[in-house]
Amino acid sequence: MRNLFLFLREHYFYFLFLLLETFSLVLLVNYNEFQGSALYAVSNSVSGSVNSMFSNITEYFSLRKKNSVLIEEMAKLHSRIPEAFYTTDFNIFYKKDTLVKLEYKYISAKVISNSTNKRNNFLMINKGYLHGIQNHMGVIIGNKIVGQVISVSSHFSWIMSMLNKDSKISGKFRKNNQLVNIEWNGGNYRTGQVKDIPKHFVIMKGDTIITSGNSDIFRRGCSSGPSPDSQSRRTRTSITGRYFFQLISTVSAMWRLSST
């Protein structure tokens, strides 16, 4: 300690000079903007180069964590690009059927999945309960039957198409209102079966079968496809005819509103 003081005493001139000079330089840099910013720029460049050199080495140690953060952020951003969003519309059309004092609302949807080669075929449409689709709504295309809604989620719905062994649609002959059942036995996906035609009935080529309106699902008058042809099998109690299916892409779901 004493040696320190002796050293200081011996070289006091230099130390005092250093003290006064740094003091005046501190005043200079603090209270003059030009000198202050010049010093700031110089010190920034020095510290920046040293820090960048150091971080070049140390950033290798945090690469694993950085990768996981980046992957997460990429997933988040991918779900925000416009292609990640699903656009639909909310069009609901109402039709007043004043003759029978009924109202139907129609919701248009697009078929996004279909199958025709299984025993039980289902369709999927791109509207759900957020768009107003409810269970047991009838699905038509234009004037023709497609099937019935069997389950609904927020944005999609399943439809039991006519090509399904559980599908039974009540129809009638237009010419004399004879009630029949429309089903599908499997096999040819282009044709279905019209069952429970009484034996005395005379089927001719060109007869049209329409929905009878007896069930709540389809309104009266939906066509079930082009006419059954005369190829019919006569059993003891019923005649089974054939009718033809068509390609479907855009359908409408219909729902009979309660007549109050």
Add this chain to the structure above:
Amino acid sequence: MTSRTVFLNIVRFFFLILLQVLILNHINLGGYINPYFYVYFILLMPFSIPGWMLLIVSFFLGWGIDIFTNTIGLNAAACVLMAFFRPFVISAISSGPNRSSAIPLPYGTRD
């Protein structure tokens, strides 16, 4: 140092500051040449002044100029630097016996 030289130096100190600030700062030769006359005071200070007094007095000289020109620390730093070099400059330009006596000696020693 006699009191006469002390008094003379004090007077010279204030006179040079005022001369610089009031008159010489407004002289612009050629648009950007500004005479700085007060620096001469550092050289005019007595020969036998102790080193610490040299430094401190020149610091205040520069600071006094700074007050008037609103550039704090600019002239003070310059004057302190000049006062630091004064002993070496004097020893460089003087001959023989004066050379070594100009360098400041450790504190408290008298020659």
